[in-house]
Amino acid sequence: DGGITQSPKYLFRKEGQNVTLSCEQNLNHDAMYWYRQDPGQGLRLIYYSQIVNDFQKGDIAEGYSVSREKKESFPLTVTSAQKNPTAFYLCASSPGGRDTDTQYFGPGTRLTVL
């Protein structure tokens, strides 16, 4: 089955610890994205990558880091510098071109910092 997988579905961490969220896609998409969703709010863009070994900051990149060493993988690290990391994190991918610019989403990871 083609799609986007995120793991784990639920993640608990102690305050001050870094944590890495996994995102993998087998759709052969060029572009990948990370969003944060808080209750009652829309999605806010953290980082995005249009091509391997390249990525750009979104609106709320502070306290987060990413890498894009492989086309199919775009892990997100939530660092101890992120002041309020508890949220629902969504990964997405898109083919990259204008005519096929739909973003396809994974099932999400709910991070709770204790």
Next chain:
Amino acid sequence: GNSVTQMEGPVTLSEEAFLTINCTYTATGYPSLFWYVQYPGEGLQLLLKATKADDKGSNKGFEATYRKETTSFHLEKGSVQVSDSAVYFCALSEFGTGNQFYFGTGTSLTVIP
């Protein structure tokens, strides 16, 4: 800049009622417009899209028309079902921005039998 405004929720309807969720946008160019649906605890699923003015997107009985003159993309369904209960997000994407998406805040819909 780019932004999306959608009607505040929550919306509660009886089964078979008519649904409208308003969405208006601000964009500097000619965006593509989308409606996504999110069921509890899940990611977003594309519901429909429209890529140019006067296009109508439709799927599963839902439809929305891209109105450039009113900068709107309202979501409608003639007869809602209990299974339509979810959160609906309007979004836009503009070429040349790295395909960044701008999302509305979401509208929660509950359909009661």
